Amino acid sequence: PSKGITNCRRTGGRSGAILLSHEEMLQDNSEGPLEAHKRPEKIEKKISETFFYNYEDIYSRPFVTEDSGIPINLLTLKHSFGYDCTRSVNLLLMDSQTLMYIAGNQVVLLDLKTTSQSYVRSSSGGGIGFITAHPTKQYFAVGEKGKKPNLIIYDYPSLRPYRILRGGTEEAYVFGDFNDTGTLLASVGSSPDYMLTIWDWKQEKVMLRSKAFSQDVYKVTFSADNEEQLTTSGAGHIKFWKMALTFTGLKLQGALGRFGKTAVTDITGYVELPDGKVISGTEWGNLLLWEGGLIKVELCRAGHKPCHSGPISQLVLDEGELVTVGRDGFIRVWNFETIDAADSVDDTGLLEVEPMNELHVGRNVSLSFMSKVHDCGQPIWYAQDNNGAIWKLDLTFSNMTRDPECLCTFHSGRIEAMSVSPVTYLMATTALDRSVRIYDFISNSQLSEIKFKQGGTALMWAPRVVSFCWCLIAVGFEDGVVRIIEVYDPKGLPILAGQTNTENAEINLKHVFKPHATAVTALAYERNGDVLATGSKDKTVFFFAVEDEYRPIGFICVPGPVQALQWSPPSHVKSMLLILCENGFALQVPAPVPEEQDTVSTYQIKNLPMQYFHFYSVKSRIKVKNSSVEEFHVLHKEKAKLEWIKQQQEMGKEIEEEEPEEEPEEEPLPPLYIPEEPSPILCGFYSAPGKFWLSLGGYDSGFLYHCEFSSNHEDDPENRQDEPFEVIAIEDTDNNPIHQISFCTSRLLMFCGMQNGALRVYPLQDKDLSVNTLKEYWSFNVHDNDYGQIQGICSSYDDRFLITCGGDGNIFTFNILSPEDVHKELKAKIPSPRVTKAEVSQTIWKNSSCKTFPYKQQFEMDHRIFEELDRQTAQRIQLVQKELAWEHEKHLIGLQKLRNQFRDSLEFGTVVVHAIQSNHQISTYRLLAMSEKYYQDKERPSWKKTVLKQAWKQAEERETVTETRRMHRSNDDHLNLISNMVSVFHLSLIVEKSDKVKAKIMKRKAEWDELYRSKPSDDYENPKDVEAIKEAQENMGCYKLKTATNYRVPEHKHINTEKKVMQLKSLELLIHRRKVNMNKEIMSLRDLKVSIIDEIKHLVQELKSIQGALDLSECLPLPLIPQLHPDEVPEKKFEYDSDILLKFKEEQEAKAKLQEQLEGSPSSRAFRHGFLRAPSIKEIDPLAQAAGAHPMKIASSVVTEQRKVSEIEKAEPTEMELEILMREKIKNLYLQETLIKKINALVTNFDAELRVLRHKKLKLDVQMKSADLRYITWYEELLILKNLEKHENLLQGHVNTLIREQEAMQSKLNSYLAQMEDRKCEIVKLQECEKALYANFQASLGENNEFAHFLTKVLKKKIKCMEKKEVGREADEEDENEEENDEEPTLGTDEENSGSKEEVFDDSVCPKNCNEALFRNTIQLRQKWLDIEKALTEEKKVAANLRKKYNALAKKAKVVETSLDTADRDLKTFQWEKQQRLNELYVVVPLKLHQVEYLVNGEMPSDFSQALVFTNQSLEYLQKRIVDLHNEKRMQREIYKKAQEQHKQLVQDKKEMEIKIRQLEEKCNHLMMKKFGRLVDFEAVQAHSVNIRVEELEVQIMEKEYVHSQELKEWEERILDLQQQLMKLTKENTSKLQQLNQFCREKQQLETKLASLKNDLVSLLATTTCRFGTVQK
Secondary structure: OEOOEOOOOOOOOOOOOOOOOHHHOOOOOOOOHHHHHOOOOOOOOOOOOOOOOOHHHHOOOOEEOOOOOOOOOOEEEEEEOOOOOOOOOOOEEEEOOEEEEEEOOEEEEEEOOOOOEEEEEOOOOOOEEEEEEOOOOOEEEEEEEOOOOOEEEEEOOOOOEEEEEOOOOOOEEEEEEEOOOOOOEEEEEOOOOOEEEEEEHHHOEEEEEEEOOOOOEEEEEEOOOOOOEEEEEEOOEEEEEEEEEEOOEEEEEEEEOEOOOOOOOOOOOEEEOOOOOEEEEOOOOOEEEEEOOEEEEEEEEHHHEOOOOOOEEEEEEEOOEEEEEEOOOEEEEEEHHHHHOOOOOOOOOEEEOOOOEEEEOOOOOOEEEEEEEEEOOEEEEEEEEOOOEEEEEOOOOOOOOOOOEEEEEOOOOOEEEEEEOOOOOEEEEEEOOOEEEEEEOOOOEEEEEEEOOOOEEEEEEOOOOOOOOOOEEEEEEOOOOEEEEEEEOOOOOOOOOOOHHHHHOEEEEEEEEOOOOOOEEEEEEOOOOOEEEEEEOOOEEEEEEOOOOOEEEEEEEOOOOEEEEEEOOOOOOOOEEEEEEOOOEEEEEEOOOHHHOOOOOOOEOOOOOOEEEEEOOOHHHHHHHHOOHHHHHHHHHHHHHHHHHHHHHHOOOOOOOOOOOOOOOOOOOOOOOOOOOOOOEEEEEEEEOOEEEEEEOHHHOOEEEEEEOOOOOOOOHHHOOEOOOEEEEOOOOOOOOEEEEEEOOOOOEEEEEEOOOEEEEEEOOOOOOOOOOOOOOEEEEOOOOOOOOEEEEEEOOOOOEEEEEEOOOOEEEEEEOOHHHHHHHHOOOOOOOOOOHHHHHHHHHHHOOOOOOOOHHHHOOOHHHHHHHHHHHHHHHHHHHHHOHHHHHHHHHHHHHHHHHHHOOEEEOOOEEEOOOOOOEEEOOOEEOOOHHHHOOOOOOOHHHHHHHHHHHHHHHHHHHHHHHHHHHHHHHHHHHHHOOOOOOHHHHHHHHHHHHHHHHHHHHHHHHHHHHOOOOOOOOOHHHHHHHHHHHHOOOOOOOOOOOOOOOOHHHOOOHHHHHHHHHHHHHHHHHHHHHHHHHHHHHHHHHHHHHHHHHHHHHHHHHHHOOOOHHHOOOOOOOOOOOHHHOHHHHHOOOHHHHHHHHHHHHHHHHHHHHOOOOHHHHHHHHHHHHOOOOOOOOHHHHHHHHHHHHHHHHHHHHHHHHHHOOOOOOOHHHHHHHHHHHHHHHHHHHHHHHHHHHHHHHHHHHHHHHHHHHHHHHHHHHHHHHHHHHHHHHHHHHHHHHHHHHHHHHHHHHHHHHHHHHHHHHHHHHHHHHHHHHHHHHHHHHHHHHHHHHHHHHOOOOOOHHHHHHHHHHHHHHHHHHHHHHOHHHOOOOHHHHHHOOOHHHHHHHHHOOOOOOOOOOOOOOOOHHHHHHHHHHHHHHHHHHHHHHHHHHHHHHHHHHHHHHHHHHHHHHHHHHHHHHHHHHHHHHHHHHHHOOOOOOOOOHHHOOOOEOOEOOOOOOOOOOOOHHHHHHHHHHHHHHHHHHHHHHHHHHHHHHHHHHHHHHHHHHHHHHHHHHHHHHHHHHHHHOOOOOHHHHHOOOOOHHHHHHHHHHHHHHHHHHHHHHHHHHHHHHHHHHHHHHHHHHHHHHHHHHHHHHHHHHHHHHHHHHHHHHHHHHHHHHHHHHHHHO
């Protein structure tokens, strides 16, 4: 023990955790344990603030079987590729560059700059539940999983364990949170206890604890404003907690939130408000405001739309705003005050609110958590995407807001399959997120990704025999589709892992086929690469012939869903396929031959021989009476022997059965248990032909079963009960079966992936499995222990790396210790302790002559000795590291500060490049790194141009499509018209034609009316001329001096602080870019010099080898090899290692000694200087080292050759040899001269390039100096603008306010005008109604009605009284309603005139002899009259009020306009004053003498105050403009003269045309009268209706003609056919006659020939007869 810490590590244990008592963590950790025990137990002992645990003693290590000799470092973690995005919170930011997340049993710390990873292992190996950060970011907490898990607090960034909290929960921690001050920590556990614990974490004490709830709890947090309040939420609940002080002490009191009328929901996100309320999310996307344990109001958006389309995963209070994060990919910002004061307004309990801002991160984005960090003072948010991504977000919602940036992408959820390239370090993975990804696990990077419409379920990299390019991958998908994809480099380069060109790797789809109806679960290439087998859940296996195109062979049906496929290895004679089904079936089939399959009717292969194995559980038999596996093997052998005897007897062979030995009677065994559902087969592999190993899940887990296909073939495989013939028990696998098994290339190591995410490695002695080989193993928990079962495990092609992927979405790569090294350690033996070093040496010398070394193992020492020595050495090193930890940390921090201050802020340092042959040199600019804000919106393309281009393209496309449709439509109409021209619709077409004529006439009239309306007036002005005049007035050059009193700053030249800052930024960025470009050119020149030096060195070496064959007198002097100066490679100053540091330390010590001893000696100073300047070997330029070492080797080789030549006996050379030597000499002299010229040319060209670049940089220096002067001027202007900014903002704000007010008033005035116009129209309508009513009354009276006067008085009686009442009210409206009064009927006047002369009469009684109906009608009309008068009065009143409002508002508008003019003048005056302040600044303008043209009496004046600095370009433009204006003026005069002449001609033409029009009209009228006898309207004639009867008859005629023409056409066609037939028959007969004629001729010839032959025969017979007679005679 050291410093009160006791290490209690278990040798080879899985966790390696330590147990610490309170005495070992005293306040003064320097005290020993004995002093600690002397303290009284009642005194509370506190843990020191400076106390830390040792990480090496805490983190979990791999488990290794005791005394197995397996090295603990068999596998070492290399990199983590995956991301467990299914966790609700798996993202933590410690600073702007470090991102932290959980990956299985590790916490990964990702450096966002370098993308490097560091890891923190769990202490128990049981997994990690949560991570959370301290408010100060100085610590972070890791809550683990497992039995009695720990909650560990780590220091950041040292990652040292600071505190370990124990006993907080039973199984796993779910969530944790620090309070706002960081003094307390709250944690909540999972089932079964769901314990909520409050910790005094610095003292490792439990303050309070209580059961949080009886269901899953997702989250616990402290209130930011009241640390005594907490909140927990989870499945269907939310609970509010208080730390209350009772008479028994401090207690946790929880109040469960009641949902009331609201549906119960799972709550994953909530936030506490400052006033104690809590707002939470829901599963349907609304917000719930809680107060006092009840729902106060439910918040939604307008139209009762939810706040988010889906669950709300997080709520954050940020800078007075409420931010909600939804699974729909939206982030919305709400007004906090509105939500805090929200209350229900109706019985629904809903309140509609709208967000202030929102951000849609992207499509297919499901956000679950966000974390904020400040980068360079700017808030940056990092978000976790459940669909496998991490986003960088800017939530400032301003004009400069950056778009969401996806930092990295991963698989979402479980990884289904993985495979490794057979020739390089590439791997491919797929998952149900519909993506296939390619990784380079050498460079630890993702190369490419491709998305599909369905999720991937199986994947296999094609073996080397399938494709020469070894870049094909077969991928199976959940819809039964198999795709063959190709990984390639678009540049045409080979894809090799670890090289730079892999960054451009792309994926190309090669083949697609769908052999299955459901998900593809397995893929396997035959060992020769000829056949691809695919298996699926649809219980089929499909075979394809692997050719250029994957040709289907056929499929077979299997008894269950396919789990795995494996072809037999090359060591087997036959190529067989092992098919493993999920329901316990295993099958073996041979590879089908494509040529033998008939695929015409079906692809099902029915003649393929199959061997079945239906697994029958034997686990219960093994467990009965605790019998061993060996006993089971004996029983199985006996059973196999009996079966063999039975088979031999059936074959007719007699075999003597041995009588079994009598065994003592045993007690009856309990019945065996066979599971109803067969245990699923998880994996398997071939062991020998017909034999294979299986790993099963469910009840039969815990063993590896060795099985064999039997020769017994039954018709129904379901009835089979096959048992394994060998069983091997696997330690700790009863509830943790093996899911995946893989072997290294040499089969010396077997890798097993377990259900709990652990990785096991079994060393195999004889490359085969046995009971002994599987007793010793290496195990390491890497993936999550709950849901991280290993889905894939495989090693690289050279067995250097191992890759695993799991159900938790993680992918890990490991470095593998060589299998040979592992077995060397396993075979080590304990040597004899008496063997001495001399004896060993003598024995080795003796054995060197022997062929074998049978006793070599005796001289190998026990590895445990070395392990003990290594352990002691490690402890000593660890102790020294602890003692020097503070100093080490101090110097590291100091070094980091120096780097941050002087190096990290530099983008370019000073690099000086020297010429080789001259003293010229050029140096780079020393540049500080520019901030990112300078680069914003600089490279962004114009979105307006893009939108316009797209709009133009879309418009053109629409026009093209419309034109095409028109053409098609017109063609179709034309065809229809032709085809139906004789149809019954002909009449409708004629009617339509008539209608068109009418429409044409009306259109022509409208055109004439429009033409007359468009006739310009006499004072008309051409709009083009008006526009040209306006443009000339606006662009007229104003060359007033800015110092003039009448100078007014144009609107576009107004300058303010923001514009000036942008100018400064642009100038600074331009200066920086120019300098960066120059620095790049200088660095390229430096690189060129390095390459030239390298090339010169090679040339010098070649030159030396040539000169070795020449005489010394013929050798030219060797060119000097240039050397790099120290200031040309300043970066080497910062390269150091341990040797350089030790050297530096020795130099410092030597320097101190020399200063003490030889302070005043000059020789000592020289010695000291030389000693200190002596560089170490590593400080010397490697190029110089190569230049020095290589010549020595060549020289030594030359000397050796010369010695060999001198040793040879000298002889006189012949003439041929002399000639050859002479030729070689001439050749070497030529090569020597050529190489020297080439070296000189390289040096000369480099110096020339340096001088050119130096000249260019000198010009740039002048420009940069001018830019610096301009920058100073602009900065002084900025200071002035900042001083005047406040007053300018006030004036500008006043002007803007008046403009807005004026616009509002103008809008109201327009509204009033519109309303007044509406009232006027209503008044006119009412007056028209009044006139119509009076006309109706007059019509009802008729002519000469004797009661007309009486009835008129009845009608008008009350009108007079009403008008008198209204006279006073409308007196002030007479002027305004003159037009209306003029149009009113004269009824009122008549009534007054008549009423003044008549007496009062009774209008209620109808007079005698008067028509009663007429009287009643008059009464009704009088009532209508009164209603109209009343409405008319109201409308006039409303119109008068509108007029008053309009006038009042118009007066106000005039006042506002006057104020606006005044404010505008004040603003312009202020702009002039500001310009004058800017004019007072001195501006430095460097000029040369030839640029000064301001001379007095031919001499340069001493005072240039009256001079004007003008650019040559502007001066030349003005001089040219004078000439242009003169020419333009002359041209305009000519145009004006021509326009006058044209005007006169047009007037004359107009008169002539009017005369001609009158003449034509008279002529037309005369002809009409002459022909028709009256004037006729031809338009009416043209528009006359059609005679329907005539048109019908014409249609019938056309129909008849059409029918007859068709019939005639048919007859003509028939005649034509008959004529062709006749012609054909004639031709046939002619040919036959010709043939008959030929036959006749041949017959005649034959007859003639036959006759001649007969005559010859007759003459021959006659001659013969004569001769015969003569002979007889």
